[in-house]
Amino acid sequence: MHKETIIRIENLKKHFQVNRGLLKEKKILKAVDGITFEIEKGETFGVVGESGCGKSTLGRTITRLYDATEGKIYFDGNEITKLKGKQLHPYKKKMQIIFQDPYSSLNPSMNVREILSEPLQIHTYLSGRDLELKIKESLEIVGLDATSVDKFPHEFSGGQRQRLGIARAISVEPDFILCDEPISALDVSIQAQIINKLEMIQEESGISYLFIAHDLSMVKHISHRIGVMYLGKMVEMADSASLYKEPLHPYTKGLLQSVPRIGTDSNFESILFGDLPNPVDLPSGCRFRTRCKYAKKICSEVEPTMIQIAPKRQVACHLYDK
Amino acid sequence: MKNRRFEMLKENFKADFYAKLALWILTAMALLAIFAFLSPHDPNLTNVKMMRNPPSAEHWFGTDEVGRDYLTRSLYGARVSLTVGILAMLTSTVIGTVVGIVSGYFGGIVDSILMRFVDILSSIPWMILVTVISIFIQGGIWAIVIVIGGFSWMRAARIVRAETLSLNQREYVMYAKASGQSHFNIMKKHILPGLLPTVVVTATIFIPDAIIIESTLSFLGLGVKAPMSSWGSMLKNSQSFLSDSPHLALIPGLMILLTVYSFNKLGNLFRVVVDPKSAGGN
Numbered sequence: 298m299h300k301e302t303i304i305r306i307e308n309l310k311k312h313f314q315v316n317r318g319l320l321k322e323k324k325i326l327k328a329v330d331g332i333t334f335e336i337e338k339g340e341t342f343g344v345v346g347e348s349g350c351g352k353s354t355l356g357r358t359i360t361r362l363y364d365a366t367e368g369k370i371y372f373d374g375n376e377i378t379k380l381k382g383k384q385l386h387p388y389k390k391k392m393q394i395i396f397q398d399p400y401s402s403l404n405p406s407m408n409v410r411e412i413l414s415e416p417l418q419i420h421t422y423l424s425g426r427d428l429e430l431k432i433k434e435s436l437e438i439v440g441l442d443a444t445s446v447d448k449f450p451h452e453f454s455g456g457q458r459q460r461l462g463i464a465r466a467i468s469v470e471p472d473f474i475l476c477d478e479p480i481s482a483l484d485v486s487i488q489a490q491i492i493n494k495l496e497m498i499q500e501e502s503g504i505s506y507l508f509i510a511h512d513l514s515m516v517k518h519i520s521h522r523i524g525v526m527y528l529g530k531m532v533e534m535a536d537s538a539s540l541y542k543e544p545l546h547p548y549t550k551g552l553l554q555s556v557p558r559i560g561t562d563s564n565f566e567s568i569l570f571g572d573l574p575n576p577v578d579l580p581s582g583c584r585f586r587t588r589c590k591y592a593k594k595i596c597s598e599v600e601p602t603m604i605q606i607a608p609k610r611q612v613a614c615h616l617y618d619k
Numbered sequence: 620m621k622n623r624r625f626e627m628l629k630e631n632f633k634a635d636f637y638a639k640l641a642l643w644i645l646t647a648m649a650l651l652a653i654f655a656f657l658s659p660h661d662p663n664l665t666n667v668k669m670m671r672n673p674p675s676a677e678h679w680f681g682t683d684e685v686g687r688d689y690l691t692r693s694l695y696g697a698r699v700s701l702t703v704g705i706l707a708m709l710t711s712t713v714i715g716t717v718v719g720i721v722s723g724y725f726g727g728i729v730d731s732i733l734m735r736f737v738d739i740l741s742s743i744p745w746m747i748l749v750t751v752i753s754i755f756i757q758g759g760i761w762a763i764v765i766v767i768g769g770f771s772w773m774r775a776a777r778i779v780r781a782e783t784l785s786l787n788q789r790e791y792v793m794y795a796k797a798s799g800q801s802h803f804n805i806m807k808k809h810i811l812p813g814l815l816p817t818v819v820v821t822a823t824i825f826i827p828d829a830i831i832i833e834s835t836l837s838f839l840g841l842g843v844k845a846p847m848s849s850w851g852s853m854l855k856n857s858q859s860f861l862s863d864s865p866h867l868a869l870i871p872g873l874m875i876l877l878t879v880y881s882f883n884k885l886g887n888l889f890r891v892v893v894d895p896k897s898a899g900g901n
Binding site for chain 1: 789790791793794795796797798799800808809812813
């Protein structure tokens with residue numbers, strides 16, 4: 298690889314204990330179950346998958362909101378998996394988060410100035426005029442009126458609130474932003490604006506994104522590479538063009554097929570059927586076999602591993618076993 | 620959001636005759652208690668010639684068993700009851716809120732220890748706990764405030780903890796954590812403001828409880844000491860003359876009833892506005 302990596306995770310796992318009553322056995326929910334990938338500087342890595350597949354948990358474990366159960370996280374070459382308190386503090390400036398729900402991601406009792414000065418006051422020594430200037434600069438970058446610093450979140454629309462979230466994240470000049478479904482709660486017309494804004498910021502500052510979404514059509518535009526996640530595992534990783542042109546994993550095919558298109562026959566035979574299995578009680582072998590129409594005998598016996606198919610192209614499926 | 624709530628409160632208040640009445644009663648009660656010193660009678664001046672007189676032009680509420688003006692004593696009693704009610708509410712709310720936030724925010728072992736402590740305190744029959752403690756802590760009105768406030772914050776703590784658990788999952792709290800904001804600042808800037816409506820309601824609903832507890836304690840002879848009067852102690856003294864002079868019991872009883880009703884009424888109004896799911900029911 299000629300480019301530097303900003304984030305590298307190795308066999309990352311995050312398990313939650315699920316207590317179901319006093320006398321029943323304790324079960325383990327494997328939200329993230331052994332994921333390995335890296336994100337280059339200036340790259341956008343998209344993660345897609347159905348609700349409940351562990352995308353958000355993956356993002357929150359990488360940004361250390363959750364402690365990893367196993368595996369390693371490297372940020373800019375330094376391992377941050379076990380760092381705590383003061384040692385972790387500088388990385389909290391370099392990794393910022395944009396959340397999904399623009400209504401719950403801004404404190405309703407704080408005005409824009411207070412919201413935007415929060416990360417700046419934690420990580421910089423700006424105060425008074427300098428702080429005010431920095432806040433206005435961030436607002437201008439995301440295309441909001443600098444005079445709105447005294448307004449409260451409820452005076453903005455959903456798209457504007459999401460811009461505020463972006464302004465807050467970029468104000469401390471991070472190297473990496475976790476975008477946790479930042480467009481899912483917005484109108485389609487606004488989604489494009491937000492995507493363009495994020496791309497513009499990336500071009501100017503060389504920032505890296507981990508872009509989480511469940512909607513494939515938007516992810517395609519912003520991501521350089523995409524990972525498809527299913528029940529805590531990556532099933533396929535590829536650059537976005539080839540993933541869309543030629544999906545390998547049956548699950549990816551199913552997801553792509555489920556994107557509605559104008560002018561196509563709606564009577565197609567769906568590859569995907571059924572619902573997600575219970576995540577605390579995973580199927581044996583390949584997790585996807587219960588919903589896969591290509592499932593063979595081996596699929597219920599051996600769990601497929603990631604195989605390198607081509608440069609930058611990996612898939613975990615027995616159909617591609619050599 | 621805040622403004623809409625306030626508008627709703629105003630509308631509900633205007634539409635509710637009894638809520639307006641409750642506010643009037645409380646205002647009148649508070650004013651009378653504050654300006655009790657304007658009364659022409661000394662609350663502690665005894666007069667053996669006028670024992671247990673029925674209400675008259677000079678003594679509107681009559682006189683008690685040692686000839687003291689009953690109206691003046693009721694007003695001074697209102698001072699004690701209202702002060703105790705409000706101060707005990709403050710004590711209980713502050714302790715309950717702090718314990719609840721810390722418990723809900725940190726979770727895990729901290730939560731377990733604090734909540735088990737709350738469980739233990741709550742499992743002791745309340746009346747016995749307070750009675751025994753007020754025998755040990757003596758010293759008038761402050762002791763009562765500490766006893767009532769210090770042993771009745773458990774419900775507030777539980778409510779605040781539950782609310783904190785939900786606020787803790789909000790994305791703005793998560794953002795603050797991810798950005799490295801200190802625990803104290805997260806609790807102060809992000810969680811406390813979200814809790815305020817709940818805390819205000821819990822506090823308002825607690826005032827009448829505190830007034831009743833104070834009356835109970837004074838009734839049992841554990842509250843304020845003579846010659847100071849409170850509604851509870853007046854009720855207690857009137858026991859022996861119930862058949863001869865029923866007004867001695869009726870007047871403080873009515874005072875307690877009206878005040879408690881009014882606080883409850885207003886508390887309920889707040890509650891419905893803050894938590895529309897629980898709407899209805901008086």
